[in-house]
Amino acid sequence: MFCPSCGQSNPDEAKFCGKCGAAITAAAAPKPVHVEPGAKDTGVVSQTMKTWMLVASIVLPVVGIVVGIVYLLDANPEKKEAGKLWLIVGIVAAVIWSALFGA
Ligand SMILES: [Zn+2]
Structure with a gap:
């Protein structure tokens, strides 16, 4: 020493x-x-997860609803179907978002 x-x-x-x-x-x-094994890593991961969840929770409802409406207005029936899916994803994401951050 x-x-x-x-x-x-x-x-x-x-x-x-x-x-x-x-x-x-x-x-x-x-x-x-x-140092607890993985303690620091868990913190970093959870912080990264939180950031991603935050980004996803903001981006998903907006993108989902906007793309959903745009696709629903499209004449192409395949796009209409995709638009429904996007709209559902966007609404679900918006509900999750309001549950997580709205309350
Ligand atoms: Zn000495």
Whole structure:
């Protein structure tokens, strides 16, 4: 370990620094920071998830309803069907959004 006084590298079992003679105690050494496995990762992931949920919850209802209406107004029956789907997705997303952030 390193001497807390002068920074000299000493054997781990050394009680005193070989260079300056300062006492080397376990307490003087920087304590290894105990990190819960995955604790930091979980925080990052949940933060990323929250951001994505926020973006999705704002973008999905708007995009879903707008695309749904546009497609529903289209003469193409396949697009009409897709428009219904988009509209449902948009409305469901809007309901979820209001449940999450509206209350
Ligand atoms: Zn020293």
